[in-house]
Amino acid sequence: MRFALISTSILAMAAPAFAEEVNVYSHRQPALIQPLIDAFTAETGIPVNIAFVDKGMVERLKAEGDRSPADLVLTVDVARLGEVKDAGVTQKIEDPTLDAAIPADLRDADGQWYGLTTRARIVYASKDRVKDGEVTTYEDLADPKWKGRICTRSFTNDYNVALTAAYLAHHGAEATKTWLEGVKANLAKKPEGGDRDQVKSIWASECDISLGNTYYMGAMLKDDEQKAWAESVRIVFPTFEGGGTHVNVSGVAMTKSAPNKEAALKLVEFLAGDEAQKIYAETNNEFPIKDGVARSELVQSWGDFTADTTPLSEISALRPEALKLIEEVNFDG
Known part of the structure; x- marks a missing residue:
């Protein structure tokens, strides 16, 4: 420790x-x-x-x-x-x-x-290879059109477990498992690294979109090496169907x-x-x-979004079930 x-x-x-x-x-x-x-x-x-x-x-x-x-x-x-x-x-x-x-x-x-x-769990999208409006919902991430185009850190990471728990709150266990299988099928490579590493992969043309927390954009822009990664993507605020941004x-x-x-x-x-x-x-x-x-001037520049209103206490309670589903589909395997 x-x-x-x-x-x-x-x-x-x-x-x-x-x-x-x-x-x-x-x-x-x-x-x-x-x-x-x-x-x-x-x-x-x-x-x-x-x-x-x-x-x-x-x-x-x-x-x-x-x-x-x-x-x-x-x-x-x-x-x-x-x-x-x-x-x-x-x-x-x-x-x-x-x-x-x-x-x-x-x-x-x-x-x-x-x-x-x-902080919002958003999509970082390539400015060059992803059109405006091409991804609008979390549900979209399981669409076969993204096959070989998604990067992510481990889905057993707390941030992705919470996102999965929020999906579970909206759609139930069966639909969540199907979604996880669909997102896994669309991965460009095995999950690894952190949120900033995924943006680097987009910059390097290894994938086109990734999941990440909003504040990493600010952190990357302050780093001389990572600034180019940040400038290669834009922030997209996806929503749940019938809900808001997680x-x-x-x-x-x-x-x-x-x-x-x-x-x-x-x-x-x-x-x-x-x-x-x-x-x-x-x-x-x-x-x-x-x-x-x-909000800070930089954060305001990312645009407005509607936050999902599912209580975080409910999402927290669903985390064990969400993690079980992630492990069942062997998402990181």
């Missing part, structure tokens, strides 16, 4: 404590969240200590139990939020401020976690132990507020979750 600390960490139990502080275990890379933490501390005077836990978050919290110094978990994807909830290491947050700021479909129905930003979240949950519950709640409220939402938008190329907060 990789375990790195940033800020003046007091997560070791023997270290001295501040009168008021917040301790966070985070799946998110430190560079993505440090500007938010700095802004919170500047406004409130409350120090925040962050432990970057790349793997084994649930196992760590279970092992620490009631002695855990962690107040909050910050993570990406509804899958990981669902994991900490299902493991019984979180507690319900009851807060009218959060309920007013965060739409009901983007938070846990039981109040165990709240989304903080969204979105996922980064989010937060309060641990069951939470030794600094009051200060931790202040941080969660801050992260859902206008200032933090604007920082998220500008720094990470994500969509603010709170209405009225503007």
Whole structure:
């Protein structure tokens, strides 16, 4: 397990404590969240200590139990939020401020976690080889016209499991299995790498379309090597038939132990507020979750879309069945 600390960490139990502080275990890379933490501390005077836990978050919290110094978990994807909830290491947050700021479909129905930003699971399409309007729905991806033209990372990856679970919510198990078989038949090569690797493959003419998260476009444009990959594609916002574009979240949950519950709640409220939402938008190329907060100029340039309204708590609950179907068709094989 990789375990790195940033800020003046007091997560070791023997270290001295501040009168008021917040301790966070985070799946998110430190560079993505440090500007938010700095802004919170500047406004409130409350120090925040962050432990970057790349793997084994649930196992760590279970092992620490009631002695855990962690107040909050910050993570990406509804899958990981669902994991900490299902493991019984979180507690319900009851807060009218959060309920007013965060739409009901983007938070846990039981109040165990709240989304903080969204990203869409979209199609990256070759500007040269894919016409406008050639792909419009997720269902389209199983059309034989795409045979040998699709690239994707592993479908057992959290992002693709969530997309499959959303498909399952819309169409049921039989249709989802058929769809998975159809998409697999259209692959240009065996699934491998990450979302950016698929865009590189489009740039290299190895395939014509791929699945990816929106914010990777911003990341690629900032990288001297990857900028050419990004400029070879355009973003397409597919929808489910009868629905919208699949979105996922980064989010937060309060641990069951939470030794600094009051200060931790202040941080969660801050992260859902206008200032933090604007920082998220500008720094990470994500969509603010709170209405009225503007997207960054780059994100606005990608165009508007209608987000699917299937509750993410429902999608999270369908993940085990979705993964089972992915394995049944041996998608990555």
